């Protein structure tokens with residue numbers, strides 16, 4: 001079962017403009033901003049605008065337009081940041097074992113250094 005969406009989560013507040021974030025990219029479906037505690041020289045978060053807790057919630061309940069829009073936005077953000085040539089890593093935590101901290105779906109984009117083994 002999916003947790004109910006908490007509209008007081010920090011990314012909901014960023015979406016509403018109640019907490020500041022540098023809006024690197026925004027369209028009808030997605031918002032991208034730098035991670036506040038970067039784990040690589042480039043560390044961007046991309047979130048869907050809809051109220052989805054996790055990848056599980058989003059993939060089960062979002063519309064085709066929302067899913068297409070979000071996936072395209074992740075690619076656009078990486079492309080616009082100039083990450084395609086050197087490469088990048090996408091990561092989305094979902095649920096308890098994953099150490100997901102913020103209960104609004106987000107995809108991490110890591111780049112700017114050699115990243116090493118997957119779970120290191």
Ligand code: 5GP
Nearest residue numbers: 010021033034035036037093099100101102
């Ligand atoms: P998670 O562990 O849920 O996959 O990742 C949550 C990420 O959100 C962390 O990398 C953390 O640094 C980032 N984060 C938490 N609070 C804020 C915030 O207020 N602003 C920004 N830009 N990033 C945040």
